[in-house]
Amino acid sequence: MRTVTTTILLAGWMILxxxxxxxxxxxxxxxxxxxxVALDECDPTTFNAFAGPDFCKNIALGYSTTxxxxxxxxxxxxxxxxxxxxxxxxxxxxxxxxxxxxxxGEPHTFTEVKAFGNGFLPPLNPGSSTSVIPExxxxxxxxxVARTRVLQGSHLDITxxxxxxxxxxxxxxPWMRFEVDVK
Numbered sequence: 599m600r601t602v603t604t605t606i607l608l609a610g611w612m613i614l615x616x617x618x619x620x621x622x623x624x625x626x627x628x629x630x631x632x633x634x635v636a637l638d639e640c641d642p643t644t645f646n647a648f649a650g651p652d653f654c655k656n657i658a659l660g661y662s663t664t665x666x667x668x669x670x671x672x673x674x675x676x677x678x679x680x681x682x683x684x685x686x687x688x689x690x691x692x693x694x695x696x697x698x699x700x701x702x703g704e705p706h707t708f709t710e711v712k713a714f715g716n717g718f719l720p721p722l723n724p725g726s727s728t729s730v731i732p733e734x735x736x737x738x739x740x741x742x743v744a745r746t747r748v749l750q751g752s753h754l755d756i757t758x759x760x761x762x763x764x765x766x767x768x769x770x771x772p773w774m775r776f777e778v779d780v781k
Contacts, residue, residue, distance in 0.1 A: 630694045634776055636748055636768070638681040638702030639663045645704065655750045656703035668722075675724040677773040683708075683766070687777040696756040696778060700748040707769040708754055708776070709733055709746040714765060717772035718743070734769035743769055 641662040645654035648665055656662050663678050671677050681702070690696065698708040715731030716723040723729075738744045746769070748754045756766075759780045768774035 630691065632688060632690045632694050632696050632778075634688075634696060634698045634708070635684045636698060636700045636702050636706045636708070636774065637684060638704055638706070638771070639678070640668075640703040641665065642703070654703045662703075672722045672724065672771075672773070673726050677722075677771070681771050681774055683768075683774050683776040686775070687779070689779045689781060690759075692759070692761050692780050694759075694780075696759065697753050698748055698756065699753045700750050703750060705747055705749050706771065706774065707734075707743060707746040708748055708756070708766050709743060709769050710756075711765050711767055714767055714775050715772065717767070717769040719770055722771055731772075734767075734772070737769070 639662045640654035640656050641664045642654045642656050644665040646652065661680070663680065668678055668681070683698075700706055711731055711733045713731065716727050716729050716734070718730050718734045718737035720726050720728045734740075734743060736743060738747065746754065759778065761780050764778050764780065766776045766778070
């Protein structure tokens with residue numbers, strides 16, 4: 599009896615997993631949901647000393663990036679690979695909602711851009727460049743940028759994407775980039 603129960607539970611789990619995957623990809627019959635995860639490994643001690651208490655709410659176990667190391671890597675053009683959108687790209691069907699979840703320790707933006715480029719914080723741009731792509735200009739003082747902010751543990755849903763390629767990046771950490779192809 600135990601083997602039969604285990605088999606039934608396993609089969610049910612596999613069906614649920616398959617349905618969840620199909621839903622995430624979107625199908626031809628109804629809009630779906632596709633998830634993108636924003637990740638970072640901020641070190642609470644160094645980030646909070648600079649930006650204020652509870653700015654960095656790192657949930658990573660073990661490894662974290664100090665503010666000094668993040669700045670040095672960005673300036674050298676070798677940003678920390680642990681600060682990323684996952685996946686980096688995907689293909690979805692038109693009508694699919696793109697849900698961006700911030701599972702990192704600090705805020706990010708998920709801003710649609712015409713071309714990838716520099717964000718609004720020069721110390722995080724390669725070589726500390728002060729040039730900023732138009733979509734990120736003004737930082738959070740720009741309502742269009744502020745609307746794309748995703749706080750730790752929250753999500754942002756993107757709907758109504760037209761067919762074609764769309765580029766998104768974090769206007770704070772401009773190496774965090776994502777490309778979606780809408781079919």
